[in-house]
Amino acid sequence: MSGLGVVEKSIFICVVLTYLAAGGVGFRQLSRDGEKYRRLLICLIAFAVSIESVMLIFRAVSLKAVPLTGLFESMIVLTIAFGLAFLFLSVVIREVLFSSVMSWFLVVMILLTAVLTKPAEVAHPVAKMPWAIAHGMAMALGGAMVVFATAVAFLYLLANRRLKQKKLSKVLGRLPNFQKLEMLNLFGLKAGFVLLTFGLMSGVGMMAFKGKMIQTDIAQWFLDPKIVLIIIAWVLLGSALFLRWAIGLKGKAVAYVTMVAVFLILFAMLGVGLFCGTGHVFSSLGPENIVGVVQV
Amino acid sequence: MKIVVLGINYKTTPVGVREKLAFSADDAIDALRDFKSKFPAVEFALLSTCNRVELYCAAGSDDAIKTDDLTKLMADSRSVEVEDFRDFLYVRFDNDAVTHLLTVSSSLDSMVVGESQIIGQVKECFTMACTANSTGKILNKLFHAAFTASKEIYSSTAIATRRVSVAGVAVELAKQLFADITTAKILVVGAGEMGQLLVEHFRHIKCNDITVINRTTQRALDVAKEHEISAAKWDQMDELLLTADIVVASAAVQDYLFRKDDFKAVLKKRRKGGLLAIDIAVPRNFQPEVNDLSGVYLYSIDDLSEVVQQNIKLREGEIDRAIEIICEKTAEYMDWLNSMEIGPLVGQMKAGFEKIRRDETERFFVGSRSEANCKDNMEAMVSRIVNKLLHCVIRNLNVVAREQGSEEAARLATGIVEQARQIAGDGVIKEEDEHEQE
Numbered sequence: 001m002s003g004l005g006v007v008e009k010s011i012f013i014c015v016v017l018t019y020l021a022a023g024g025v026g027f028r029q030l031s032r033d034g035e036k037y038r039r040l041l042i043c044l045i046a047f048a049v050s051i052e053s054v055m056l057i058f059r060a061v062s063l064k065a066v067p068l069t070g071l072f073e074s075m076i077v078l079t080i081a082f083g084l085a086f087l088f089l090s091v092v093i094r095e096v097l098f099s100s101v102m103s104w105f106l107v108v109m110i111l112l113t114a115v116l117t118k119p120a121e122v123a124h125p126v127a128k129m130p131w132a133i134a135h136g137m138a139m140a141l142g143g144a145m146v147v148f149a150t151a152v153a154f155l156y157l158l159a160n161r162r163l164k165q166k167k168l169s170k171v172l173g174r175l176p177n178f179q180k181l182e183m184l185n186l187f188g189l190k191a192g193f194v195l196l197t198f199g200l201m202s203g204v205g206m207m208a209f210k211g212k213m214i215q216t217d218i219a220q221w222f223l224d225p226k227i228v229l230i231i232i233a234w235v236l237l238g239s240a241l242f243l244r245w246a247i248g249l250k251g252k253a254v255a256y257v258t259m260v261a262v263f264l265i266l267f268a269m270l271g272v273g274l275f276c277g278t279g280h281v282f283s284s285l286g287p288e289n290i291v292g293v294v295q296v
Numbered sequence: 297m298k299i300v301v302l303g304i305n306y307k308t309t310p311v312g313v314r315e316k317l318a319f320s321a322d323d324a325i326d327a328l329r330d331f332k333s334k335f336p337a338v339e340f341a342l343l344s345t346c347n348r349v350e351l352y353c354a355a356g357s358d359d360a361i362k363t364d365d366l367t368k369l370m371a372d373s374r375s376v377e378v379e380d381f382r383d384f385l386y387v388r389f390d391n392d393a394v395t396h397l398l399t400v401s402s403s404l405d406s407m408v409v410g411e412s413q414i415i416g417q418v419k420e421c422f423t424m425a426c427t428a429n430s431t432g433k434i435l436n437k438l439f440h441a442a443f444t445a446s447k448e449i450y451s452s453t454a455i456a457t458r459r460v461s462v463a464g465v466a467v468e469l470a471k472q473l474f475a476d477i478t479t480a481k482i483l484v485v486g487a488g489e490m491g492q493l494l495v496e497h498f499r500h501i502k503c504n505d506i507t508v509i510n511r512t513t514q515r516a517l518d519v520a521k522e523h524e525i526s527a528a529k530w531d532q533m534d535e536l537l538l539t540a541d542i543v544v545a546s547a548a549v550q551d552y553l554f555r556k557d558d559f560k561a562v563l564k565k566r567r568k569g570g571l572l573a574i575d576i577a578v579p580r581n582f583q584p585e586v587n588d589l590s591g592v593y594l595y596s597i598d599d600l601s602e603v604v605q606q607n608i609k610l611r612e613g614e615i616d617r618a619i620e621i622i623c624e625k626t627a628e629y630m631d632w633l634n635s636m637e638i639g640p641l642v643g644q645m646k647a648g649f650e651k652i653r654r655d656e657t658e659r660f661f662v663g664s665r666s667e668a669n670c671k672d673n674m675e676a677m678v679s680r681i682v683n684k685l686l687h688c689v690i691r692n693l694n695v696v697a698r699e700q701g702s703e704e705a706a707r708l709a710t711g712i713v714e715q716a717r718q719i720a721g722d723g724v725i726k727e728e729d730e731h732e733q734e
Contacts, residue, residue, distance in 0.1 A: 166599050173457065173458075177473075177474070178570065179474050251569070
């Protein structure tokens with residue numbers, strides 16, 4: 001957060017506190033089982049998403065570019081997309097565990113953003129190109145969809161476990177409809193796969209047309225751990241969807257694949273920067289430094 | 297003022313007696329008209345369900361209603377002897393009668409706590425009384441208090457949230473599993489009674505794709521005809537299992553009909569999603585290990601009964617909260633009733649206070665004072681003071697009515713009215729003023 005201005009920092013602190021409050025309400029509503037807590041939780045998340053969007057505008061103004069260049073900004077976009085998906089679905093899915101689990105996922109995401117990521121300082125010239133904007137947008141939204149599918153997969157596995165153990169009082173009226181969870185999981189996977197495909201294609205396009213600008217070539221690019229992990233996640237999602245179509249793979253298997261995919265994506269976004277180093281950086285560093293990172 | 301309820305219910309009375317006193321809707325309206333014609337000063341409402349027959353009455357004075365008259369009225373209207381049901385009869389008065397109606401309408405007095413039918417029956421009873429023109433201010437307000445209490449209890453407690461029958465829980469479970477239960481394929485194995493009960497429940501929630509199979513095909517055909525569903529031959533079972541979403545097993549067999557290994561082989565051929573197996577047969581039709589198979593959710597009658605017991609306990613746990621609401625609403629209603637009783641006296645009190653205010657103001661604004669600029673303002677101020685003091689008196693009267701009964705409140709109010717009249721009439725205040733001036 002050190003790269004943020006006073007106003008942006010205040011807004012971000014407000015966002016984190018609001019999400020933490022939502023997480024707390026998520027716990028509370030499980031013990032109290034009340035409609036008023038669900039409404040409060042929805043209001044808190046709607047408020048947090050709104051002020052996150054305001055913060056994103058501040059970031060765009062200070063960077064003078066579409067704020068998708070830094071990991072911090074990408075994570076903010078990811079939480080906004082996840083939050084919006086939750087807000088739309090909360091209209092039809094009223095069971096308390098759904099909103100609680102979603103709020104906890106949002107808390108985890110915002111805490112990861114606060115602890116592990118740094119705001120962009122200087123946008124790389126290529127980040128202002130349509131290729132990069134399309135790439136950043138598609139990857140962030142794709143990531144959000146896969147995280148959403150994971151949250152639903154978690155609920156699906158929880159429901160499956162409780163149904164098998166015959167703990168009906170913990171399922172009836174508390175967890176969303178079992179088939180709907182499966183359908184939502186699949187929707188998240190499909191949307192995530194399509195967006196990631198578009199993101200990867202635009203990334204390749206960016207490399208092909210603007211490779212000189214970022215002083216690297218496609219071969220180097222495809223050896224970058226971040227990209228390798230994203231491609232593995234993409235292949236995994238594609239395989240799950242293909243197997244579903246071909247042999248009717250469903251239920252628990254799809255849910256587990258979703259979880260592995262989200263782990264890969266989150267590690268690619270957050271872990272690679274910490275443990276491996278990556279040249280896939282469009283902020284904070286000048287273009288000459290980016291090449292240096294790739295060489296690492 | 298008096299509210300009385302007398303009646304019989306399933307707790308006190310055998311069905312043989314209850315059926316003799318039961319009223320159809322038309323009979324009830326005729327009876328209420330008859331009661332009203334015999335006792336014009338009394339308000340009547342008649343609640344007649346399969347579990348209870350109750351007559352609610354209210355009147356402005358205690359003398360207007362006598363329990364014996366009411367008992368006879370009920371007996372005559374049904375052409376039975378009073379002696380036939382006197383021993384089973386319960387009678388409640390005033391506060392207890394109000395609490396009773398609120399308890400009944402909130403289903404706390406029903407066979408199954410939390411059932412939703414009773415509030416509809418109470419509403420119907422009130423509509424019939426309105427049609428017969430046999431209610432008035434007191435019963436109208438009482439029934440509305442009952443509706444409000446019932447609504448609050450149903451919405452703010454978990455008294456009606458969970459199913460309390462095996463078939464109901466099974467249907468709830470099916471709804472939890474399938475996004476659109478109306479399109480689910482249901483296979484009923486065996487034509488037993490419980491199986492048919494479940495078929496009724498599924499038909500009730502608009503499930504149309506139900507097939508019954510039985511070893512005796514004719515029996516399956518008979519059941520299918522009775523419930524307007526399909527029937528199939530016993531040897532089509534494996535084929536039907538491939539496409540079924542729900543299997544209801546209720547066949548009378550001595551050994552497991554579905555063993556884990558056989559069922560696994562069937563599941564391998566299935567392309568559909570989860571399968572809900574409801575085994576309500578005793579001895580069981582499914583080997584319990586079938587539940588270990590992926591995508592199969594097997595529930596025996598014991599599993600469902602356990603949920604029913606949990607739900608019953610949950611509902612019972614909510615009874616205390618419901619009773620609190622009933623007590624609160626009863627107190628509110630009794631406050632209103634008591635204030636209504638002392639209402640005319642409060643009117644007289646207001647008139648007495650008003651007369652004192654008017655006389656004193658006129659006495660003050662005489663001579664040169666009558667031309668004073670502040671006359672209107674002062675009159676308004678005096679009026680406000682009198683009203684505020686009167687409000688204090690009325691509030692205290694209501695407290696007395698609630699704590700010591702309406703008779704005591706009425707006695708107190710009558711005393712205040714008398715004093716106000718004396719003050720206004722014999723000019724006590726004037727004398728006191730003069731004394732002060734001296």
